[in-house]
Amino acid sequence: MKQTLGNTGLVLQEPLLWEKGRKGRSGFSFPKRDVPSAVLSSELTGPGPDFPDLSELEVVRHYTRLSAWNFSVDAGMYPLGSCTMKYNPKINEKEAGLSGFQNAHPLLPGSLNQGALRLIYELEQFLVVITGLDAVSVQPTAGAHGELAGMLLMYAYHKSIGSKRTKIIVPDTAHGTNPASAALCRYRPVPVKSNEQGILSVESIAQAMDEETAGIMVTNPNTLGLFEENLQRISEIVHAKGGLVYCDGANMNAIMGIVDIGKIGVDIMHLNLHKTFATPHGGGGPGSGPVCVRRQLEPFLPVPRVVIKEDQYVLSEDFPQSIGKLHAFYGNFGVMIKAYSYIRSMGAAGLKKASQLAVLNANYVKERLKDVFHLPYDRPCMHECVFTDKIQQASKIATIDMAKRLMDYGFHPPTIYFPLVVSGALMIEPTETECKEDLDHFIEALRAISKEAEKNPDMLHQAPFSCKVKRLDETAAARQPCLAG
């Protein structure tokens, strides 16, 4: 081990267990053997893994130290744009941990599982009200999974009316998963540029939309954190040519209780329960990406669906036009419980307030930083704002340098180099759960960094200084992952 212990306060370095182990150490003791020893045939066991020998304390310290390296929203502000890393109230975990939920077996007959089925049913009803659409399936288990469900629904709808369409319009401000989901369904994504205000113009869609096009996928608010103000007129154009409107609703945190998605002409939308509805996320799951639809698309929703029959909640497969099953059982039930608990504890007024504060916080950050960072779209934003490194480029400082330096100031960096529509993006989503003092600290840190960029760019190129690891070779990490230990 080359680095010294305790190099950052009392955050300790930790080698791999294989480097730590010493032959003969052990974390347990067996009673003395009273039978002859026998060697297991290597034919049965193979050569066997090379486990290191370690004491109990070494193992405890190893995992405890690693756990302290995790950064989480419980430890500090997590302003990752597009990710909605809001604080997740602990009551939701408690509800999900109730033994009735935790020990419920998914194969229990419905009659013994009424509580769980009712929760799913009611959650879907809440999401109907929140979106203004007519029916929901909470089966998809991620945002992108919800998009895939939405594309399959679009395909099933067109097939049912005998229309064969091959293309989908996807604006340049859509989330990257959108064109991927469309392509997975064999649709060809047709890119459309946003206008100088960062949103879609009615004319560009009128030009792109034709009878070969199945519909449009719009992220709203879009990845620039801007509201697609023309969506209602765009929907009319798409509908007039027989297409459907898909809305990526992963950014719902900006508009809960404010925008009626159904009224602006959207036919299909997915939500991210693990963003907007306060489920801890990051690191790959578990998530939930409910797909919400207008009445005419309800017959195609994934099965099984929770329905009420003779006063009982039942899981029904009786939807002959359904696109089928998208996940084992009914999706990630644990996430549904947390979202249900969050919605019930916030209430309608609370959800609306959350969105208002998320938008207020993002605009506060934007206004207080726009004199030192280039703001490509200088207009009111929704729940996130996007700067670039254009000003700092003059002293050869790039977004990555500033993001790295921010860690020295004790902040998780914002999302960088996304969205792709602006070069060198720095995308900040503070969420509604940060208080003004913490926002001010974050703003001060970024302002200090903008000064350093001017006065001391060489130093900034070396940042971070106080982190356990500094500048990682991210390409090598992806191309040659070390999975063996």
Ligand SMILES: *Cc1c(COP(=O)(O)O)cnc(C)c1O
């Ligand atoms: C996060 C996000 C997604 C993808 O959601 P996952 O759960 O990561 O698959 C899609 N669209 C937008 C706008 C998002 O912010």
